[in-house]
Amino acid sequence: MNDLTALVDWSRAQFALTxxxxxxxxxxxxxxxxxxxxxxxxxxxxxxxxxxxxTKFWMTLFGINFAVGVATGIILEFEFGTNWSNYSWFVGxxxxxxxxxxxxxxxxxxxxxxxxxxxxWKKVSPKFHLASTWxxxxxxxxxxxxxxxxxxxxxxxxxxxxxxxxxxxxxNDFWALVxxxxxxxxxxxxxxxGWTLAGVFVVGVSAWLLYKKRNxxxxxxxxxxxxxxxxxxxxxxxGSGDGSAKVVSKVQPMKLAxxxxxxxxxxxxxxVAMGIVNPAKTHDNNEPEFLFDISIPYGLSIxxxxxxxxxxxxxxxIVNGVSIDANGDTISTISYQERINRGKLAHNALxxxxxxxxxxxxxxxxxxxxxxxxxFNFFGYxxxxxxxxxIPNVPLVFYSFHIMxxxxxYFMLFFVLVLFxxxxxxxxxxxxxxxxxxxxxxxxxxICSEAGWITAELGRQPWTIEGLLPNCAAVSAIxxxxxxxxxxxxxxxxxxxxxxxxRIMLHQIAKKSKEDLDKAEL
Amino acid sequence: MFTLEFFQQYWWFxxxxxxxxLVFLLFIQGGQSLIFEARSEMERTMMVNALGRKWELSFTTxxxxxxxFFASFPLxxxxxxxxxxxxxxxxxxxxxxxxxxxEFRSKKGNIFGTRIYDIFLSIGGALxxxxxxxxxxxxxxxxxxxxxKQNLVGGASPIxxxxxxxxxxxxxxxxxNILLGxxxxxxxxxxxxxxxxxxxxxxxSFQERCKFMVMRYGIAFAVFFVAYVICLLLTDGYQWxxxxxxxxxxxxxxxxxxxxWWVALVLAIGVVLVLYAIIRTxxxxxxxxxxxxxxxxxxxxxxxxxxxxxxxxxxYYPSLIDAQDSLTIANSSSSEFTxxxxxxxxxxxxxxxxxxxxxWWSLTRKPVTPDEMSGNDHKY
Numbered sequence: 001m002n003d004l005t006a007l008v009d010w011s012r013a014q015f016a017l018t019x020x021x022x023x024x025x026x027x028x029x030x031x032x033x034x035x036x037x038x039x040x041x042x043x044x045x046x047x048x049x050x051x052x053x054x055t056k057f058w059m060t061l062f063g064i065n066f067a068v069g070v071a072t073g074i075i076l077e078f079e080f081g082t083n084w085s086n087y088s089w090f091v092g093x094x095x096x097x098x099x100x101x102x103x104x105x106x107x108x109x110x111x112x113x114x115x116x117x118x119x120x121w122k123k124v125s126p127k128f129h130l131a132s133t134w135x136x137x138x139x140x141x142x143x144x145x146x147x148x149x150x151x152x153x154x155x156x157x158x159x160x161x162x163x164x165x166x167x168x169x170x171x172n173d174f175w176a177l178v179x180x181x182x183x184x185x186x187x188x189x190x191x192x193x194g195w196t197l198a199g200v201f202v203v204g205v206s207a208w209l210l211y212k213k214r215n216x217x218x219x220x221x222x223x224x225x226x227x228x229x230x231x232x233x234x235x236x237x238x239g240s241g242d243g244s245a246k247v248v249s250k251v252q253p254m255k256l257a258x259x260x261x262x263x264x265x266x267x268x269x270x271x272v273a274m275g276i277v278n279p280a281k282t283h284d285n286n287e288p289e290f291l292f293d294i295s296i297p298y299g300l301s302i303x304x305x306x307x308x309x310x311x312x313x314x315x316x317x318i319v320n321g322v323s324i325d326a327n328g329d330t331i332s333t334i335s336y337q338e339r340i341n342r343g344k345l346a347h348n349a350l351x352x353x354x355x356x357x358x359x360x361x362x363x364x365x366x367x368x369x370x371x372x373x374x375x376f377n378f379f380g381y382x383x384x385x386x387x388x389x390x391i392p393n394v395p396l397v398f399y400s401f402h403i404m405x406x407x408x409x410y411f412m413l414f415f416v417l418v419l420f421x422x423x424x425x426x427x428x429x430x431x432x433x434x435x436x437x438x439x440x441x442x443x444x445x446x447i448c449s450e451a452g453w454i455t456a457e458l459g460r461q462p463w464t465i466e467g468l469l470p471n472c473a474a475v476s477a478i479x480x481x482x483x484x485x486x487x488x489x490x491x492x493x494x495x496x497x498x499x500x501x502x503r504i505m506l507h508q509i510a511k512k513s514k515e516d517l518d519k520a521e522l
Numbered sequence: 523m524f525t526l527e528f529f530q531q532y533w534w535f536x537x538x539x540x541x542x543x544l545v546f547l548l549f550i551q552g553g554q555s556l557i558f559e560a561r562s563e564m565e566r567t568m569m570v571n572a573l574g575r576k577w578e579l580s581f582t583t584x585x586x587x588x589x590x591f592f593a594s595f596p597l598x599x600x601x602x603x604x605x606x607x608x609x610x611x612x613x614x615x616x617x618x619x620x621x622x623x624x625e626f627r628s629k630k631g632n633i634f635g636t637r638i639y640d641i642f643l644s645i646g647g648a649l650x651x652x653x654x655x656x657x658x659x660x661x662x663x664x665x666x667x668x669x670x671k672q673n674l675v676g677g678a679s680p681i682x683x684x685x686x687x688x689x690x691x692x693x694x695x696x697x698x699n700i701l702l703g704x705x706x707x708x709x710x711x712x713x714x715x716x717x718x719x720x721x722x723x724x725x726x727s728f729q730e731r732c733k734f735m736v737m738r739y740g741i742a743f744a745v746f747f748v749a750y751v752i753c754l755l756l757t758d759g760y761q762w763x764x765x766x767x768x769x770x771x772x773x774x775x776x777x778x779x780x781x782x783w784w785v786a787l788v789l790a791i792g793v794v795l796v797l798y799a800i801i802r803t804x805x806x807x808x809x810x811x812x813x814x815x816x817x818x819x820x821x822x823x824x825x826x827x828x829x830x831x832x833x834x835x836x837x838y839y840p841s842l843i844d845a846q847d848s849l850t851i852a853n854s855s856s857s858e859f860t861x862x863x864x865x866x867x868x869x870x871x872x873x874x875x876x877x878x879x880x881x882w883w884s885l886t887r888k889p890v891t892p893d894e895m896s897g898n899d900h901k902y
Contacts, residue, residue, distance in 0.1 A: 078588055089671075096594070101593075108874050132881075167674050476603075506631065
């Protein structure tokens with residue numbers, strides 16, 4: 001195997017491992033902090049000790065989860081430098097800013113007030129404690145905002161220009177970065193998916209209490225809060241997901257094509273509700289796209305553009321530079337081969353600029369600068385040898401996207417069902433199947449959440465920054481063996497932490513459930 | 523006034539402040555490395571819980587320190603983190619184990635048992651201090667890297683920063699780096715002992731032992747610190763000229779102190795405050811506020827060290843392979859636009875500092891007691 005390819009693959013594996021482990025804990029932090037905040041607010045208003053017990057029960061689980069989230073998060077931030085050093089230089093001027101702002105505005109807020117939240121019950125006033133709980137939740141969401149702004153910028157690089165003098169990109173519009181449509185949709189979609197996940201977690205754990213006939217009043221209270229938060233979360237997640245799809249169709253059409261397993265698009269394009277992707281299908285053969293599929297007519301055109309007759313390009317259309325305009329006429333776009341050629345022109349122009357600068361030849365510098373500017377949008381393609389390298393893994397993206405969508409739809413029904421039953425206590429207690437479904441839904445919501453990130457990140461491959469920097473030009477110059485060793489160290493450490501965390505949570509739930517929490521001494 | 527040069531100086535100042543606060547907060551790690559000096563489980567539990575209420579702050583400061591470096595001096599971030607791979611990975615691993623150890627150590631079902639988590643805390647705390655000290659020392663004694671920006675489109679590989687094959691482990695071949703690591707550990711332990719005296723109410727015996735620790739680690743710190751400063755003042759440094767060229771200057775850091783009298787003054791005040799806190803805490807029976815003068819002294823000393831590393835046209839990250847590749851605040855910074863945008867955000871720092879101080883005060887005005895550890899409240 002080529003050394004650079006192996007290094008890139010292991011570096012990607014390590015980053016994916018860290019990110020996926022990190023994301024096991026973060027959405028629960030995002031959602032559970034809100035649920036705990038609501039519970040404590042009710043306690044603050046009513047001064048009913050039962051609500052205090054309920055708040056503390058979920059707060060304990062929040063704390064266990066939070067610690068592992070921090071542990072995996074600290075590595076994630078530094079991996080941009082340790083494993084993607086070229087990336088860190090190429091876009092550090094832009095990408096570093098949201099990270100620093102995240103630290104100043106969010107991390108300190110979270111880390112300061114979480115200590116008050118856990119240790120301040122008898123040391124600060126109830127009002128200050130409640131404020132601390134909400135500020136912890138706010139800090140978590142602000143933290144998500146800035147890291148998602150940074151991630152969105154990688155998917156849709158705006159607010160910057162390339163400076164050949166410095167051989168890097170520099171920011172020229174901060175607000176374009178923050179308010180990019182990708183960032184806005186991604187923030188809403190991601191944070192509210194955390195509410196959904198925490199809602200399912202609270203409902204599922206509470207359903208287990210009902211199943212075991214322990215602390216039934218507390219479980220019923222928790223289910224009501226969890227299900228409402230979850231329902232609001234999933235409805236808004238779905239809405240922002242629709243917004244995301246429309247933005248992706250404009251700024252990352254290849255990702256959308258991969259999400260739908262679409263190779264040859266049409267006007268009035270149907271959407272595949274479920275199907276089996278033909279593994280033999282490539283952009284340049286005539287194999288069928290699916291071995292089996294169930295499609296909804298016009299669905300993808302509506303999803304991508306809001307117009308049922310609009311053309312949606314497939315993988316082959318994008319690669320070949322073919323599209324159809326509103327009049328139904330076939331038009332040419334820029335094919336991938338042309339992008340590669342223009343990317344290489346951009347590289348050549350940058351080399352010429354550098355040489356002219358060394359000679360002090362201003363005229364040659366201006367010529368090279370102009371040529372570079374003309375072709376810079378395809379700069380990243382200059383690192384590719386062939387068009388196949390610019391196509392993501394279609395089956396993986398298709399399946400992860402569809403798992404996310406199907407499970408997302410399921411959770412909408414789930415919360416409606418739970419709310420229907422929970423307001424008639426006897427129904428919730430009598431129907432064991434509802435309790436069992438709720439318990440079984442807990443792992444499904446994590447699968448749904450992780451599938452969303454797999455779609456987002458694998459769908460944009462091979463780019464670290466869409467169109468500008470592929471993985472192969474973003475890595476650090478470290479031996480592949482070093483990355484392999486740290487990968488396996490992280491596998492062992494993170495897995496051990498995950499197992500320990502799950503066991504502690506289960507012990508806490510089991511132990512606390514045996515006490516009568518409504519009468520517990522607080 | 524608000525030129526690129528101004529913002530480069532300003533952001534080096536902020537990096538220095540974050541670095542100084544981080545070193546102060548390493549008392550948490552120093553304290554972890556002392557938990558096996560407890561004479562009972564209750565004492566150890568109180569030590570862990572006193573420290574545990576602050577652990578997120580040292581983590582956050584480390585992360586913000588890294589994030590701020592990334593944003594303001596991205597060439598350092600890409601060169602050092604991607605190059606000194608093993609050094610940084612080891613630092614991160616120690617912090618990972620510490621984070622979970624606090625939360626998991628006393629919980630049922632934690633698989634490994636309380637003792638293992640306490641060992642993670644103890645060893646992780648000690649190693650974090652030593653490794654961070656060694657990493658910061660490379661700001662003075664250099665690292666083996668080169669930077670070739672033309673590689674982006676011209677070389678066999680597009681990667682611009684390359685490093686010695688040992689990827690950070692070579693930092694341990696320089697005795698000065700290890701020396702600073704030891705200095706940081708001893709200082710962190712001294713500060714931690716003062717913190718225990720201030721925040722734990724565990725009886726006279728515990729207080730006396732903590733005072734003895736202050737004396738023991740304080741004296742050792744003073745000796746090793748003087749040794750490191752002598753090494754620093756005798757070593758050569760790298761200086762950059764207005765055309766960007768970099769040259770070696772004998773006794774550069776000594777010259778920096780002489781040419782920037784205000785830095786020398788800050789260093790002197792810091793040293794005096796640290797020594798005052800050590801002596802008064804160790805030899806005055808009822809004095810328990812040593813953490814504050816010692817903490818402020820620590821911050822001033824570290825500020826002065828960062829300033830002589832980066833100001834006065836000094837290369838703050840010397841390349842031992844090619845001096846011209848050394849990093850300076852001028853050649854490694856973000857653009858004026860980015861530094862300006864972040865500077866506006868940085869105006870919120872006093873507000874952030876104010877709520878941290880208020881929350882800190884709210885939680886520590888009552889000391890940790892055995893009764894509290896036996897109650898139903900959340901504890902580690």
